[in-house]
Amino acid sequence: MDKHVIPFNKPFVVGKELFYIAQAVMNGVIAGDGQFTALCQDWLEHNLGCNKALLTHSCTAALEMAAILADVGPGDEVIMPSFTFVSTANAFVLRGAVPVFVDIRDDTLNLDERLVEAAITEKTKAVVAVHYAGQPCDMDALLKICDKHGLFLIEDAAQAILARDKKRALGTIGHLGCLSFHETKNVISGEGGALLINDPRLIERAEIIWQKGTNRKAFARGEVSKYTWVDVGSSFLPSELTAAFLYAQLEHGERINKHRRTLYEKYFSLLRPLANDGFFELPRTEDDKPANAHIFYLLMRSTEERAALISFLRERGIYAVFHYVPLHDSPAGLRYSRTSGELSVTEDVSQRLLRLPLYSDMRSRQVAHVSACVARFFQADRSGV
Ligand SMILES: *Cc1c(COP(=O)(O)O)cnc(C)c1O
Numbered sequence: 001m002d003k004h005v006i007p008f009n010k011p012f013v014v015g016k017e018l019f020y021i022a023q024a025v026m027n028g029v030i031a032g033d034g035q036f037t038a039l040c041q042d043w044l045e046h047n048l049g050c051n052k053a054l055l056t057h058s059c060t061a062a063l064e065m066a067a068i069l070a071d072v073g074p075g076d077e078v079i080m081p082s083f084t085f086v087s088t089a090n091a092f093v094l095r096g097a098v099p100v101f102v103d104i105r106d107d108t109l110n111l112d113e114r115l116v117e118a119a120i121t122e123k124t125k126a127v128v129a130v131h132y133a134g135q136p137c138d139m140d141a142l143l144k145i146c147d148k149h150g151l152f153l154i155e156d157a158a159q160a161i162l163a164r165d166k167k168r169a170l171g172t173i174g175h176l177g178c179l180s181f182h183e184t185k186n187v188i189s190g191e192g193g194a195l196l197i198n199d200p201r202l203i204e205r206a207e208i209i210w211q212k213g214t215n216r217k218a219f220a221r222g223e224v225s226k227y228t229w230v231d232v233g234s235s236f237l238p239s240e241l242t243a244a245f246l247y248a249q250l251e252h253g254e255r256i257n258k259h260r261r262t263l264y265e266k267y268f269s270l271l272r273p274l275a276n277d278g279f280f281e282l283p284r285t286e287d288d289k290p291a292n293a294h295i296f297y298l299l300m301r302s303t304e305e306r307a308a309l310i311s312f313l314r315e316r317g318i319y320a321v322f323h324y325v326p327l328h329d330s331p332a333g334l335r336y337s338r339t340s341g342e343l344s345v346t347e348d349v350s351q352r353l354l355r356l357p358l359y360s361d362m363r364s365r366q367v368a369h370v371s372a373c374v375a376r377f378f379q380a381d382r383s384g385v
Contacts, residue, residue, distance in 0.1 A: 006370060008319040011183040011190075012361045014252040020244035032237035033211075036244040043250045044194055048162075048169035050177070052197040054210050055243055056236045059158040059180030059193035063091035065236055066176045066195065068209050069202050070126045070152040072097040079119050080128040080156075081111045082328040082339070083346045088128055088156050089327050089337060097125070099337040101328040106345050107284040108132065109353075113141040119340035120145075126152035129174060133295035134186075135285050136165030139173045146174075154178070157196075161187045162253050163291035170291075175199040181246055186260060186294055186360065187253050189246035192238060209233040256360045260293035263358060263367050267296050270371035279378045280354075296358045298374075303351045310354065312377045318370055319357060326350050 024036055037055050044053035056062045072078060074096030080088055082101035089099040102119050105112045109132045116127060127146055129137040137155075146153040157163075157171035158180035164170065171177030176199070181192030197206050207217040213233025218224045249256070268282060275282045281299040283290070290296075300306040306322060313320050326346050327333040356370055 005317040006319065006357050006362075006366050007359070008321050008355070008357050009184050010359045010361065011188060012359065013248075014256065014360070015248045016251070017245045017248040020248050021241055024240040024244040027240070030240045032239055032243075034240040034243070036240050036247050037237070039247050040194075040243050040250060043247070044179075044196065047250075047253075048172050048196065050169075050172040050196040050198050051200050052203045052206065054195045054197070054206060054236070055238050055246070056193040056195055056210075057238050057242075058087075058182065058191050059156070059178050060087040060091065061236050062178035062180075062193045062195040063087055063154075063156065064094060064234075065206065065209055066154045066178055067091045067095045067097070068232060069176060069197075069206055070154065072125050075123060076125040077121060077123040078126045078128060079111075079116055079124060079340070081130055081132075081346070082326045082333070082343055083109060083132070083324050083350060084130045084156065084327065085158065085324065086327065086332075087158075088130055089333070092126075092128075093332075093336045098123075099327070099333075100124070101326075101333075101337060101339045101343060101346075103341060103343045103345050104132075104349070106349075108135045108137070109345075109349060110135065110137040111142075112345070113138045113145070115341055116142065116145050117149075120149055120151075124149065124151060126154055128154045128156055130156040130158075131160040131163065131170050131291075133283070133297070134160040134163040134170070134290070134292040135283075136160075136163065136170055136291065139165055139168070143173070152176070155196075158182075158193075159185065159292075159294040161185065161292060162257050163294075171196045172198055175202065181249070186256055186292055187246070187249045189238070189242045189249065192242055192246055195236075205231065210236045257292045260358065260360060261290055263362055263364065264290045264293035264296050266364055266367045267356060267358075267371060270368065271298070271374065274375060274378055277378075293358070296356050298354045298356065299349065300352045300354055306352060306354050309374070309377050313370070313373055316373050318373060321355050322350075322353055323355065324350055 153174035177196035
């Protein structure tokens with residue numbers, strides 16, 4: 001790649017990935033549930049503080065396991081934001097359930113906990129808290145609501161590896177948490193994910209669902225004398241090659257996040273003067289601190305100005321993008337889901353949010369260069385665009 005080009009994201013290698021993959025091959029076990037899978041799961045249980053972690057192919061797969069474990073079936077309703085990735089909704093639609101979309105807060109861009117109770121009906125089974133950009137949802141409020149109404153609380157913590165709310169790691173607070181190690185996230189294995197099982201009553205069934213609906217795990221531990229089909233399930237476990245790559249990344253997880261926070265804070269301070277002049281808004285979080293600096297975004301003044309800035313940057317070799325196209329009025333969303341109340345913040349934010357390049361081996365001077373180009377765009381005073 002041209003060294004002057006600044007891509008939006010770049011997968012990276014931080015340490016012993018290839019060494020561990022070679023070790024997995026030498027071990028003679030490259031299917032799933034071997035030594036590196038155990039190392040990764042132990043690492044997650046120990047460093048995040050959860051009862052049980054199971055590696056999966058993706059966060060999508062972890063969400064699908066969560067939907068099975070929450071016993072969600074046809075006609076059941078699951079409350080979630082529309083401002084999220086499709087897998088949050090699809091996992092439940094696959095079980096015949098109906099996503100019920102609720103608006104997001106205008107500061108954290110997370111599910112607005114004040115609107116959740118109004119969306120609950122007798123069909124509601126679960127609430128999915130998506131920690132956008134690794135910033136925590138108001139978990140105390142959501143726990144209270146779910147407790148009161150007997151609902152499952154599932155965390156889509158795809159973007160939130162090693163991010164915390166007060167003292168708790170995100171993904172370890174609800175009944176179940178789902179992580180992603182997709183190459184666009186902070187800690188990666190190409191494709192990859194994990195299901196965190198925080199409610200100990202769900203562990204035994206989770207292991208069965210993970211192993212294709214068999215009691216193979218209990219058999220391997222010598223707890224049962226026969227290995228047989230006992231429940232629904234699928235092949236949710238990744239190969240040892242993926243786990244070996246992931247283990248090398250997890251070892252450097254804190255260091256990766258620390259570097260990303262430095263980049264994020266640099267963007268924040270370089271762009272603050274322009275935000276103060278009203279050209280755009282910067283992320284608003286409780287203490288202006290990024291949790292794990294997964295995403296750096298700007299809220300532009302209009303969709304047109306966003307498109308103009310994206311092409312201005314692209315002409316200079318800088319790749320900025322936007323997301324999410326809200327789920328509630330997408331073709332599949334119209335078919336499979338319903339909304340509760342107005343989704344005005346969701347609609348407004350999705351029209352104006354712009355993501356700047358941020359990846360784990362990005363350099364500080366590249367952040368300075370991107371920020372300078374953003375400043376140059378506004379120097380022409382395009383307030384009339
Ligand atoms: C990335 C992402 C997912 C999907 O993760 P995969 O590992 O690619 O399946 C789900 N939800 C959110 C919020 C995400 O950002």
